[in-house]
Amino acid sequence: MQERTSVNNPQIKAIGKLQQKKYREESGYYLIEGFHLVEEALKASVKYREILATEAALSRLAQLGLAYDEGKLIKISQSVASHLSSTKNSQDIFMTVKINMTVKINRPKHFAFSYGKWVLLDDLADPGNVGTIIRTADAAGFDGVILSNKTVDLYNPKVQRSMQGSQFHLNLIKADLPDAIASLKAADIPVYASLLDPAAKQLGDFAPVAQVALIIGNEAHGVSPEIEALADEKLYIPIKGRAESLNAAVAAGIMIYHFS
Amino acid sequence: MQERTSVNNPQIKAIGKLQQKKYREESGYYLIEGFHLVEEALKASVKYREILATEAALSRLAQLGLAYDEGKLIKISQSVASHLSSTKNSQDIFMTVKINMTVKINRPKHFAFSYGKWVLLDDLADPGNVGTIIRTADAAGFDGVILSNKTVDLYNPKVQRSMQGSQFHLNLIKADLPDAIASLKAADIPVYASLLDPAAKQLGDFAPVAQVALIIGNEAHGVSPEIEALADEKLYIPIKGRAESLNAAVAAGIMIYHFS
Numbered sequence: 001m002q003e004r005t006s007v008n009n010p011q012i013k014a015i016g017k018l019q020q021k022k023y024r025e026e027s028g029y030y031l032i033e034g035f036h037l038v039e040e041a042l043k044a045s046v047k048y049r050e051i052l053a054t055e056a057a058l059s060r061l062a063q064l065g066l067a068y069d070e071g072k073l074i075k076i077s078q079s080v081a082s083h084l085s086s087t088k089n090s091q092d093i094f095m096t097v098k099i100n101m102t103v104k105i106n107r108p109k110h111f112a113f114s115y116g117k118w119v120l121l122d123d124l125a126d127p128g129n130v131g132t133i134i135r136t137a138d139a140a141g142f143d144g145v146i147l148s149n150k151t152v153d154l155y156n157p158k159v160q161r162s163m164q165g166s167q168f169h170l171n172l173i174k175a176d177l178p179d180a181i182a183s184l185k186a187a188d189i190p191v192y193a194s195l196l197d198p199a200a201k202q203l204g205d206f207a208p209v210a211q212v213a214l215i216i217g218n219e220a221h222g223v224s225p226e227i228e229a230l231a232d233e234k235l236y237i238p239i240k241g242r243a244e245s246l247n248a249a250v251a252a253g254i255m256i257y258h259f260s
Numbered sequence: 261m262q263e264r265t266s267v268n269n270p271q272i273k274a275i276g277k278l279q280q281k282k283y284r285e286e287s288g289y290y291l292i293e294g295f296h297l298v299e300e301a302l303k304a305s306v307k308y309r310e311i312l313a314t315e316a317a318l319s320r321l322a323q324l325g326l327a328y329d330e331g332k333l334i335k336i337s338q339s340v341a342s343h344l345s346s347t348k349n350s351q352d353i354f355m356t357v358k359i360n361m362t363v364k365i366n367r368p369k370h371f372a373f374s375y376g377k378w379v380l381l382d383d384l385a386d387p388g389n390v391g392t393i394i395r396t397a398d399a400a401g402f403d404g405v406i407l408s409n410k411t412v413d414l415y416n417p418k419v420q421r422s423m424q425g426s427q428f429h430l431n432l433i434k435a436d437l438p439d440a441i442a443s444l445k446a447a448d449i450p451v452y453a454s455l456l457d458p459a460a461k462q463l464g465d466f467a468p469v470a471q472v473a474l475i476i477g478n479e480a481h482g483v484s485p486e487i488e489a490l491a492d493e494k495l496y497i498p499i500k501g502r503a504e505s506l507n508a509a510v511a512a513g514i515m516i517y518h519f520s
Binding site for chain 2: 128132135136137138139140141142162164165166169170237238239240241242243244245246247249250251253254257260
């Protein structure tokens with residue numbers, strides 16, 4: 001087994017840089033951390049380049065009874081583990097996973113929706129919200145989440161932390177939203193935009209549906225006017241008290257479960 | 261008008277320390293920041309000790325047409341404003357607000373529930389979750405939120421940011437949860453505990469109710485067994501996909517809106 005004990009080792013330096021979007025895009029890999037995520041990734045049979053772990057973490061991994069490629073294991077020192085970690089309570093295990101969000105709907109020949117329940121994120125900026133919404137869509141049994149090109153990067157470490165492994169359970173697609181909406185409509189999937197507008201149709205008035213696409217807007221600006229214009233219906237979660245609005249991930253959760 | 265231009269001024273130093281729980285408890289005041297919160301506080305006629313703002317922020321405040329006590333205004337320099345701020349995009353306005361969470365249900369003679377819809381937080385640890393749940397309870401027109409003694413401090417700056425002023429709109433009570441539950445039951449308010457247990461009754465099977473108390477558990481450990489035992493019903497939000505659980509604030513939002 002290979003061993004890496006120095007944070008100045010070129011391979012370790014390159015892996016540490018995967019915290020930055022630029023280097024993730026260059027290499028086509030992102031870094032996950034902790035036993036829960038590594039376990040989810042192995043169960044999902046994702047493509048990966050290496051598993052890095054301290055001696056103690058390697059022993060624990062061996063006891064989990066999961067199938068993995070021994071040739072991809074790298075034993076690291078505690079200082080290398082601390083260098084790679086982005087959390088306070090590191091579990092000293094890391095994995096470089098191939099980015100698989102390659103389906104682009106702006107080439108419709110290569111992708112078409114056929115059926116299902118989808119969430120569309122229109123330029124969401126908060127990594128915690130994006131990760132939490134994907135986790136909620138997973139919990140509700142939705143088919144996938146479509147991220148607009150300006151939505152915060154899916155492989156941002158904060159998105160990863162709040163997603164809790166849901167990227168291994170459902171379809172995640174980066175796309176121009178107008179193209180995605182056209183594909184959804186072509187498949188007869190109704191597209192609803194969530195608005196903070198009491199004149200829109202109240203959530204409670206929507207009957208259960210077998211398939212649906214829900215558009216969630218940016219935290220500060222809501223759904224953009226050009227996307228709103230493409231929606232089949234506009235939907236409003238009633239504000240009965242005095243808060244001005246709901247948190248985007250909470251609003252998404254209420255809608256997702258209403259239609260789940 | 262008084263003026264403070266140095267971060268070493270004893271009054272400014274004392275106000276800066278309100279970021280820490282210890283000093284909030286000693287003084288009985290907490291610090292809010294930004295025009296939205298100051299406006300909400302003034303509209304709610306809360307008790308406050310001082311409003312601190314730069315010259316530009318004072319001009320903007322004067323244009324808002326709100327009633328405030330001129331004698332409590334303090335003009336601060338840009339360096340003092342930067343010192344007091346806990347955000348990247350400071351609006352250079354601050355207010356020291358009296359902590360009013362003084363009702364303790366462990367002295368039942370002094371407090372009794374009569375009616376309404378309540379959320380109970382059982383030792384929640386994440387400030388963003390606590391603030392977001394309070395904001396959601398406000399949006400849904402709930403009467404208040406009861407925080408267990410070990411729940412993260414309400415006046416933590418991160419709780420403040422995610423609460424977005426909802427502390428001025430609904431009842432917030434710190435209490436021993438068993439005492440609070442006894443008071444709720446005495447008022448015939450049904451108490452439901454949210455569990456991650458498919459054997460519990462599914463959320464969709466609960467009919468609308470006129471009054472309810474919903475217990476939300478700690479992010480890692482759920483509702484504690486002694487609190488669970490006091491609940492009238494156990495409630496489960498179905499997990500239909502492969503996520504292991506929902507984020508606590510999202511789960512709370514789904515339940516709150518189900519019963520709103």
